Amino acid sequence: MTEQTATPTAPTEEPAGPEQELPPTGAVPAAAAGPVPAAEPVAATQPGPAAEPPAAPGQALAVAESVPAPKSSRRVLRAVARWTAAVLVLGGLGTGTALGITSMERTDVPGLATEGDGRWDYPELSLPxxxxxxxxxxxxxxxxxxxxADVRKLLLPAPAGATADKxxxxxxxxxxxxxxxxxxxxxxxxxQVLKDSALRHITARGWTMPDGTSSRIYLLQFNSTAFAEAFRDEISDNTSIGAQLIGAPRTDLDETWxxxxxxxxxxxxxxxxxxxxxxxxxxHGYVLSGDTLALVVQSRKGKAGTERIPFHQTLILQNQLLG
Known part of the structure; x- marks a missing residue:
């Protein structure tokens, strides 16, 4: 995409009127933009103002007593000035702290680190x-x-820490x-169904995680979408599995999916x-995407069984690569 830069145009001066727009914030008014004219010198021959007659002693005393401000008022003004300066300083510090936190990553802020939810660390994905x-x-x-695209390049890569299946x-x-x-x-x-379904080829990838979870992904590409759908119907339906996998004599729909x-x-x-x-x-799960059918299988020995979150994550990411 070509980056376009708007060329600023010089503003045209308009006569001031009741409906004239105010200048943008920070703009210099037109009257203040030019040089300030120098003050004209006062002619020496110009007569000055007439001197006022001296006031009477009693009147001068009355005026002098009314000019100085009381000491208490001065103390109040100084206190207000000090508190105002303190508030401004504290406000600036608070703003700086807030901006610092919002600019940091969530995991860098003490007490706000996100706990792991069981997802695996897959590399960044991209379509071939x-x-x-x-x-x-x-x-x-x-x-x-x-x-x-070459369906071998549409296989989900193994996550970090996995041991590849040779x-x-x-x-x-x-x-x-x-x-x-x-x-x-x-x-x-x-x-026999695969022979009748004009299967083109199959690619696969497998790995084992440190917790013992084994993953296998197969991508089957057919000559048409109709053949891929027909084979999907042969091995599964909406309520149960038509063809049981090794180690799973009975499987049901994953209600958490x-x-x-x-x-x-x-x-x-x-x-x-x-x-x-x-x-x-x-x-296990199937992903039907056009002429290609994916099978994702995960298993783990022990009473804990396989984790739901990494299985769903793997299924979603493989789906996205095929889309």
Whole structure:
């Protein structure tokens, strides 16, 4: 964007009148802007005022007694002046303190540091560049809602402190690798559906956090939006999961999930394994975005289970990258 600078124009003088606007605050009035004329010298021959006759002694005494102010009045004036100066100084100090606090970061102000809410520290996200002349998936010119960018670059990166999964390093993975997240009884059926759905390719990334939470994200890109929607319908619905994941014999809709952060024209489905969930708890969700379907899986062993906030955060960020 080209920065435009307004060129100031010289004000035109208008005759003063009853409806003339006042000058801006701080402007110098036109009468005071020019040089002050020097006082004309008084001619030596000019007669001065006539000297008044001396007053009578009694009259002069009366005038002299009325001129000096009482000492008490002087003390009051000096006290008022001192207090006014003190108030101005304190007011200036208070204003400076307030400006100093408002200019600081919240975490830099003692007592106002924001406590961690469990979110992971993901790096700053950015969308990859598109091939020349091709639009984003939900641009008006992209009726088919196709992702023209390399979907490997649309995978959510791992957060700070994570240990990367070498098998799921952000490259292409096989159909069998993706199907391994589902229970064995469903793999053959889902594999056939993928063959019939004109699947183009699958990419995946995985990592493990210091608290033991394991995350896996798969992106499946189809030849059209219709095939992506059909496969989504095959593995899930609005009330339960059609294909159970390994370690989660039963999952239900995550009632704590809201549509906050969801990108327009996309659909997100979140599921959670309720207690008792055995040795580990599994949370997973699907994001349908045009021709691409994302699967986000998080699990952690132990009674504490997986944390809700980082799971929702991961789901939202992956949704935003696909939008």
């Amino acid at each position: 560049a598109l091939p020349a002349g091709l639009p984003r998936p939900f641009n008006e010119a992209n009726v088919a809602e196709v992702h023209h 098998k799921l390093a952000g490259g292409w993975v096989s159909t069998s690798q993706y199907l391994s997240v589902y229970q064995k009884s469903k793999r053959a059926e889902l594999g 809201s549509s906050g952060g969801r990108v327009e024209n996309t659909a997100t489905y979140a599921y959670a394994e309720d207690k008792p969930y055995g040795s580990e708890q599994v949370r």
